[in-house]
Amino acid sequence: MTPTNVNQDTPPATKPGRATGFRGALLTLSLSMLLPALSTSIVNVALPSMAEGFSASFQQVQWIVLAYLLAISSLIVGVGRLGDIAGRRRLLLVGIATFTAATFLSGVAPTLWLLIAARAAQGIGAASMMALSMAFVAETVPQPRIGRAMGLLGTMSAIGTALGPSLGGLLIAGFGWRAIFLVTAPLGLLTFVLARRYLPADGPTRRAGRLGFDYVGTLLLALTLGSYSLAVTLEHGLFGSLSTALLVAALVGLGLFLLAERRVSSPLIQLNNFRDPALSAGLAMSVLVSTVMMTTLVVGPFHLARVLGIQPALIGLVMSAGPVVAALTGVPGGRLVDRLGAQRVLVIGLIGTVIGTISMSLVPISFGIAGYVLSLVVITAGYALFQTANNTTVMTGILAEQRGVTSGMLNLSRNLGLLTGASVMGAIFAFASGAADITTADPGAVATGTRWAFTMAAALVMVALGLAIGSKRSARMRPRYPIES
Known part of the structure; x- marks a missing residue:
């Protein structure tokens, strides 16, 4: 096996005549990251209206969210690999079309179970969009700008997450819950048109399909x-x-x-690839840090309401500080990656996240909202730097035949971390509080649960920091992911 050059298949520096195509491709990939994130967060606020509209229980309408997340988590690696074989542009177009059609069907679904089926189909399309967008970066973005491009994609994902609850609330109040889908569908159609025009065509090697699925x-x-x-x-x-x-x-x-x-x-995942410390550490760190980020979303509302006594109308505003900071940090973080190197920025981001989680576990209640928001800002800024740097580290220099499946694994690691954080860290929070029902627990019990949850979160980030430092030396020597015959 021969080592792979770091710059293999990297596009040359952008020329003036190609600037429009470059910007169009980047806009397409940005929308492909924005729409799946928006479709994840916008639905949660509509669940009460859906339950009322379909005369269903909360457990039943919960499947509207679960069907989407399960489809993404289950298929994102396979879709990425299929894109490597059948052609990423072709499969991304199919994914965007599926997402758009399923979004429209969700908006007009006459029954709950048809809506759930449409959401599952929407998740299949979203898996394709998420897995292949990052894989396209190496084909459309010049090498010196890859960090900035990764930061932009992370920013768009954060914007989608932050925009969902507020946009969903406005649409539901004005037009009903079906509007959250019917407004998103035209954006999917726009993304499809842009993808057809600006994304590079699949090469002849991929069209031949010489690698089996x-x-x-x-x-x-x-x-x-x-x-x-x-x-x-x-x-x-x-x-x-x-x-x-x-x-x-x-x-x-x-x-x-x-x-x-x-x-x-021809396996779905080349297991020998995990001998590369950069890949193994990158995926493991993504799971750990995403688990910590979900802790802020699970614990935050209870702490703000029960400990700090904030009214429900203001909780969403305070919680939005995190996604807003992530959106503002992504592109500047990408510039730092291009200037300082991904490994340095990755370590800086993790150190910031450790400081933020320790602060969240120790900040006195007397500091009030300011203490909470300051800690949340530090955590989220550190996470945004980490995510941009980690995505760049994992995706830079890999063989073209492995970009899709590697991007799929990277997105999967993030999703698994979010799922684990919502369940396991939520359970730790509830257990540490000692309350039978956390929704009615006294402020002292909730504060204790918060301290323990973020102490555990700090420990997880410190493990991630150890992995980052341990893999830093090996990242300088980059024979990446050869396809074994």
Whole structure:
């Protein structure tokens, strides 16, 4: 096996005559990251209206969210690999079309279960958009600007997450819950038109499809990830009999998947790739830090309401400080990556996140909203720097045949961290508070739960920091992901 040049398949510096195409491609990829994030966060605020409209229970309408997340988590790696084989532009166009059609169908669905099915289809399209957008960066962005491009994609994802609740609330108040889908569908159509015009055509090697697709491995991985996702969401991290059974199923599925990958000639994931410390550490750090970020979303509303006594109308405003900071930090963070190097910025981001989580666990209640917001700003700014640098580190210099599947794994690691944070860290918060019902717990109990949750969060980020420092030296020597015959 011969080492891969870091600059393989990297586009040359942008020339004046190609500036419009470059900007058009970057706009397309930005929308492809914005819409899936927006579709994740905008629906949560509509669940009460949907439950009322369909005369359904909360447990039933919860599947509107779960179907979307399960589809993304289960298929994002397989979709990325399929893009490497069949052509990323072609598959991204199919994904955008699927997302757009499913979004419109969600807006006109006459029954709850048709809406859930449409949301699952929307998740399939979103998986394609998320997995392939980052994979396209190396083909459309000059090498000196890759950090900035990664920062922009992270910014668009943060904007989508931040915009969802407020935009959804306005649309529901004015036009009803169906408007949240019917307004998003035209944006999907615009993204499709831009993708057809500006994204580079698939090369002849990919069109030939000389690499086989691992159907067995894809199915086993989808079942494994689906089992894990359900295990950590259905019982909200309490791990009763159903969640335990699903976790066992996920472990069995993982074992079968690893066995299958060692036996097929063209596996879904090249297991030897995990010998590269940059890839292994990057994925592990993504899971850990995303778990911590979800802690702020799970614990924050209870702490603000029960400990600081903030009215519900203001909680969303205070919580929006995090996504706003992430949106403002992404592009400047990308410029730092291009100037200082991804590894340095990655370590800086993790150190900032550690400081923020420690501050959140120790800040006195007397500091009030200011103390909470300041800690949240430090955490989120550190996370934005980390995400931009980590995405750049993992995606730079890999073989063209592995960009899609690697991008899929990177997005999957983030999703698994968010799912784990929502369940496990929420359970730690509730357990540490000592209250039977956290929604009615006294302020002291909630404050204790907050301290323990963010102490655990700080420990997780310190583990990530150790991984970053340990992989820093190996990142300078970059023989990346050869395809084994």
